[in-house]
Amino acid sequence: MLRSPSGGAGSGTAARDSGLMSIGTVLNVLRDEFPEVTISKIRFLESEGLVEPQRTPSGYRKFSAGDVERLGHVLRMQRDHYLPLRVIREHLDAMERGEAAPLPLVGRQRIGEAVPEPSEAPVAPAVARIGRADLLAAAGIDEGTLQEWESYGLIAPVQDGAYDAEAVTVASLVAELGRFGIEPRHLRVMKAAADREAGLVDQVVAPLKRHRNPQTRAHAEERTKELAALAVRLHAALVTTALGIRLP
Numbered sequence: 001m002l003r004s005p006s007g008g009a010g011s012g013t014a015a016r017d018s019g020l021m022s023i024g025t026v027l028n029v030l031r032d033e034f035p036e037v038t039i040s041k042i043r044f045l046e047s048e049g050l051v052e053p054q055r056t057p058s059g060y061r062k063f064s065a066g067d068v069e070r071l072g073h074v075l076r077m078q079r080d081h082y083l084p085l086r087v088i089r090e091h092l093d094a095m096e097r098g099e100a101a102p103l104p105l106v107g108r109q110r111i112g113e114a115v116p117e118p119s120e121a122p123v124a125p126a127v128a129r130i131g132r133a134d135l136l137a138a139a140g141i142d143e144g145t146l147q148e149w150e151s152y153g154l155i156a157p158v159q160d161g162a163y164d165a166e167a168v169t170v171a172s173l174v175a176e177l178g179r180f181g182i183e184p185r186h187l188r189v190m191k192a193a194a195d196r197e198a199g200l201v202d203q204v205v206a207p208l209k210r211h212r213n214p215q216t217r218a219h220a221e222e223r224t225k226e227l228a229a230l231a232v233r234l235h236a237a238l239v240t241t242a243l244g245i246r247l248p
Helices: 012-016 023-030 039-047 065-081 085-096 132-139 143-151 166-178 184-209 214-243
Strands: none
Touching: 023 039, 023 065, 039 065, 039 166, 065 085, 085 132, 132 143, 132 166, 143 166, 166 184, 184 214
16 A cells, blocks of 8 residues: 555545545645645646546546545655656556556666665665656657757756756646646746745855754755745745635
């Protein structure tokens, strides 16, 4: 059985309520473990076939406890293992069929290669990187589209032509927005806002990063994640407030 989003089977709201949940309730459940998750992210995972909630006659999504559990597993695999959604979907489908499904790796270990024995495993954790071909496949785009997005600064390789694993999420969201007629050139304002927000967070944690105490410097990373999650939630709230809408 897949773990619940809070880390234990049968825990949290999903276990207490055997009925169906709205997308807003699901968001609150997931945010205990994934503070950066948004309603748009949940909708995107649905569009990619990772979860299939029921629909009311009026079109509202209704999620079961199993749906929430599956979403938590998907988000956990993205966060902890940096896997493309296509690979996650295939892995979960194999598990549900009762097949043995070793977890694929992305980064130094290529998808499809044999997993090294414990004695051969590197001491340092694998760098979260994804190759260009894997990024194209995961996002379902072609080379020309990726080049266009790069020209607008929406996606950029980090080193040796590889990409940060989060580039998969960015590419998928840019593609989803494109289905609504929002072109990459329209997203430059979002990229600029994100850069300013990142600069603000970096300014706050900069003293911790420069500290002589190694533990204090290590704490800077956790503080950065915490501030980034808060910035994302504030940004989402400000956008919905400016639009005068209430998400279902």
